[in-house]
Amino acid sequence: MSGKPQPPQPPLRAETLLIHSGAPAPDPAGAGPVNIPVVRASTVRFASVATMADYHQRHSAGERVASYGRHGMDTHQALESAVSTLEGGHRAFLTPSGLSAISLVFIALASPGDHILVADSVYSPIHRIDRALLSRYGIQLQYFSPSGDDLAALVRPNTRLIYLESPGSLLYEVLDFPAIVALARRRGILVAADNTWSGGYFFKPLALGANISLQAATKYLAGHSDVMQGVVVVDGPELAARIGAAYDALGLTVGADDAYLTLRGIRTLAVRMPRHQINATEVARHLAGHAEVARVFYPALPSDPGHALWQRDFTGASGLVSFTVRRKAPGFAAAFVDALSLFAIGASWGGYESLATIADPALLSKHGDWQGDTALIRLHIGLENPQDLTRDIDRAFDSAAGAGE
Numbered sequence: 001m002s003g004k005p006q007p008p009q010p011p012l013r014a015e016t017l018l019i020h021s022g023a024p025a026p027d028p029a030g031a032g033p034v035n036i037p038v039v040r041a042s043t044v045r046f047a048s049v050a051t052m053a054d055y056h057q058r059h060s061a062g063e064r065v066a067s068y069g070r071h072g073m074d075t076h077q078a079l080e081s082a083v084s085t086l087e088g089g090h091r092a093f094l095t096p097s098g099l100s101a102i103s104l105v106f107i108a109l110a111s112p113g114d115h116i117l118v119a120d121s122v123y124s125p126i127h128r129i130d131r132a133l134l135s136r137y138g139i140q141l142q143y144f145s146p147s148g149d150d151l152a153a154l155v156r157p158n159t160r161l162i163y164l165e166s167p168g169s170l171l172y173e174v175l176d177f178p179a180i181v182a183l184a185r186r187r188g189i190l191v192a193a194d195n196t197w198s199g200g201y202f203f204k205p206l207a208l209g210a211n212i213s214l215q216a217a218t219k220y221l222a223g224h225s226d227v228m229q230g231v232v233v234v235d236g237p238e239l240a241a242r243i244g245a246a247y248d249a250l251g252l253t254v255g256a257d258d259a260y261l262t263l264r265g266i267r268t269l270a271v272r273m274p275r276h277q278i279n280a281t282e283v284a285r286h287l288a289g290h291a292e293v294a295r296v297f298y299p300a301l302p303s304d305p306g307h308a309l310w311q312r313d314f315t316g317a318s319g320l321v322s323f324t325v326r327r328k329a330p331g332f333a334a335a336f337v338d339a340l341s342l343f344a345i346g347a348s349w350g351g352y353e354s355l356a357t358i359a360d361p362a363l364l365s366k367h368g369d370w371q372g373d374t375a376l377i378r379l380h381i382g383l384e385n386p387q388d389l390t391r392d393i394d395r396a397f398d399s400a401a402g403a404g405e
């Protein structure tokens, strides 16, 4: 190092960090691949008994070292580092699915007798975690309507966690995140948030004071509809120890090939997300002006009730757009979806392709804000040309109407 003082450098921007974080160190031989290789291992081989003991001790002390295959090797570490950087966290844990990332957080942080407050707009299989696991262990989940309930009045002395998802699933209700975090902090309650909608690119729960941000990496992080994975990012060493202990006890791990695919997806996140936004905004505007459409749910539209909060706390919007139709005939929505040709009928969104599905009314009824009486159609807007998509939508409406539905 020369003695010359270096001028302070501005922090790197998200696009640059997504390309460089988790990249392999320069190869000592002087040449090497751009990408970290897929390192598969069940067995970690040590140079000596003392080295093995040292690795195990460091793992037990909370250091991120690969002392056993289940902890994941270089590919996993590179992905953890990239997601942790993206979310502005201390450490990331990879799980086999988004749902297992959510279960991990509840299991790690709650004990018998604890009370957890959950926004009623969250991904609905959380009800399954509640019924199958938490209620059996004496942990009480209480759902609240962010627009209808006074959250402060619901907090109890044994409330340990507030669990949020903003925007919510299906209707994309935007929460007043900073206000909820401020309340939680005053009462010494942890806040965890599902950040799948934004891919970690348009929204930063940890910067707004949450303790945990988790994602279904299955969706935008992997981005190509070919991986199931979750990730939990924590804000500091204390939560890393608590999440890490439950993670080890549950024996969670993900395959190196899947970690590689998600890391590859992350490299193009900063190109894909703005494109999803451009396309989804065009489709949402088109739907809002369509004679067959009753209401469009998309926070980037000024008509959406969450628009002002979204504008304040987010830097962009993802590809999910939902809408209701004017016709009450029960078969109309299904006939419309069946008539689409560029939208696959399917649930797991976040890939490059457009999707359509009809939301189950039983799931919608759990949302305090839901007042609809016709089917809700959820679209995921992919990376196709948006005019081709709006043309396909118009054609499908004509076809469904022509079929007498």
Ligand SMILES: Cc1ncc(COP(=O)(O)O)c(C=O)c1O
Binding pocket: 097, 098, 099, 100, 123, 165, 169, 194, 196, 197, 215, 216, 217, 218, 219, 228, 229, 230, 347, 348, 349
């Ligand atoms: C908001 C949200 N969180 C979590 C999940 C669960 O992810 P996975 O399908 O990887 O279990 C989903 C899946 O649709 C989701 O939409």
